[in-house]
Amino acid sequence: MSVKLKDIAEQTGFSINTVSRALRDDRRLSDATRNKIKVAAEEMGYIRNILAESMRSNKSRTIGVIFADSANPFYAEVIQGIEERARRLKYSILLINIGEQAENERKAVRLLLGRQVDGLVIAPVYKDRENLALYQSLSVPFIMVGRYIEGLKSHSILHGDAEGQAMAFEHLLRRGHKKILYIAGPKNISNTIDRMEGMKLAYEKYALQIDESYIFESSGHMDDGYRLASQALERGLFFTAVVCFNDLLAFGVLKALHEKSISVPDDMEIIGFDNLAMSRFMQPGLTTVDVPKNHLGQKAVEELVYHIEDATYPYNTIHMKPRLIHRETTLDSHIQSLKTLE
Template sequence: MNTLMKDIAQATGFSINTVSRALRDDRKISKRTRELIRAKADAMGYIHNAIAANMRCLQSKVIGVISKDSSNPFFAEVVRGIEERAREHGYNMLLVNTEEDAQRERDYVRLFVSRHVDGLLVVPGYQCQENLQLYKSLSIPFCFVGRRVQGIEGHSLLHQDYESQLEVSSYLIANGHRRMLYLAGPENLSNSADRLNGHLKALENAGIALDPSLIIHTRGHIEEGYASVNLALNRGIRFSVITCFNDLLAMGALKSLSENGCQVPKDVEVFGFDNLYISQFMQPSLSTVDVPKFALGVSAVDELLRHIERRDLEYKDLNLETRLIYRGSTLNRGL
């Protein structure tokens, strides 16, 4: 049987009332009594019953995080930022993964509401009507991390997806590339659309007609980067650079190029997106867009806590800055 407050009260002779107050650092309890009760609680192995407490009072000091995929290094770093910052503010983080399943996303939102978290950070998956409705009716503070949900304005923490890809593609065009293979991300995801649009805008700016065979849609997995480039090479599609929705695709692309005897960056240049920690260890190391992943998590917590503390605050989108990183997978142009 677990130790309860009433057991501690019995053991120390104080009332259950005083025990509760002592453990909560209520100022009405003298230091001596408080320490005495604390010591006894520790000795008896007392663990506070958050469920019962939560029943009475509003806050749980827990924020729920719904991520996409634990094995995606991008979100792993975001989650680290969230967890660190939450702890700094005295909150705990509880994490679940949707694997991009909309049904699961809904289930988890309900799980967290059901278990009374104080707020919710979500990496939303594909758009769907049911989820939109759920978010619209959500009664606790929430923010979207790294992605938007169409129909819910102001709740998103974003990074410069459109702007960065525009910059990357423009840079490549400025350096003479005309046939650029673009490995796109999952459709129906705000990032994918934003990044792809940046790429298309760069083409348009340069007056380059779009060749549809140079856009390959993927779900953003590493093995698809490999397979897509294999496919493109087998089909005889010509290109002088591959620019990718994310670093994972770029890594897959590197492997395919290497196996097909294409030298990077001499024959084909490769550009990623995200700047995963591991990208610098690829051979060649990957040129990419640095997305501030840890900072994204930190900002998300800050923003969420603002809304937890002041429920009437208006929501507004935030757009974090990115920067281009040139490494071994592109030609060194003496930047």
């Protein structure tokens, strides 16, 4: 069996409690005692039983992490940030994927509560009466990353969905595009709603009407981008630019355009969202809205731990700034003006 405090106590002649204190660096013990015990523990290969510690101290140093899909490159980077920061702060993370299903989200929360997590980091499904009630009565702190749910927005860290999407559209509208295809995201998450809102803001700014037939719904995956763009082209829909809910969709769109021999950005401009690591390496490099993914995860944990360690710490929505990253799927204003002169 493994080494326990009891074994170290017997070995060193101190009581179990003294051993426990020594290993927790309790200053009320003499240096000599503390060192003697620590050395013995090290020699005996002692590993503290965190389960027992958690049980007794009522603090598990564990954070539950609930996402739709950890393999999605966007979430993968957020999770990376979460793991990194949690590890640094001496917390461990329990990861659960829920595939955008509100019911799975509830199950995940309950499971994690059963595991006595000290807090939760969640990318929640947007609208679900039952979930709202669940969160409102939740016994542990929780932070929502990159998304929010109505009524609990103060728990969210957001990255300017509306603002970012507006920037993307403005970049195109300003330069005269009239027919822009918008491939939207899954309808049960806040990002889809906010980005749609951003699109509207941009159109309003330029006093232009949105043609609803240019808005497609999607799951946010590459295949959908490919499929929807292909279909639109095959049906003869006329457009000069495509804005995508995220980069993955844009990858699919690029593939479709290439197959139809439509030249990007000359005949068609494309803008994504998220600025995934791969987006820079696409051919051509994808113009997109940058979101600080890793930082988002780190910040979420940081805030969460504040709440865990201080129950009075207030919840306030945190906003991060999106940035439009110009690459090769759009023409920048300079080049555009040159072309206009030709």
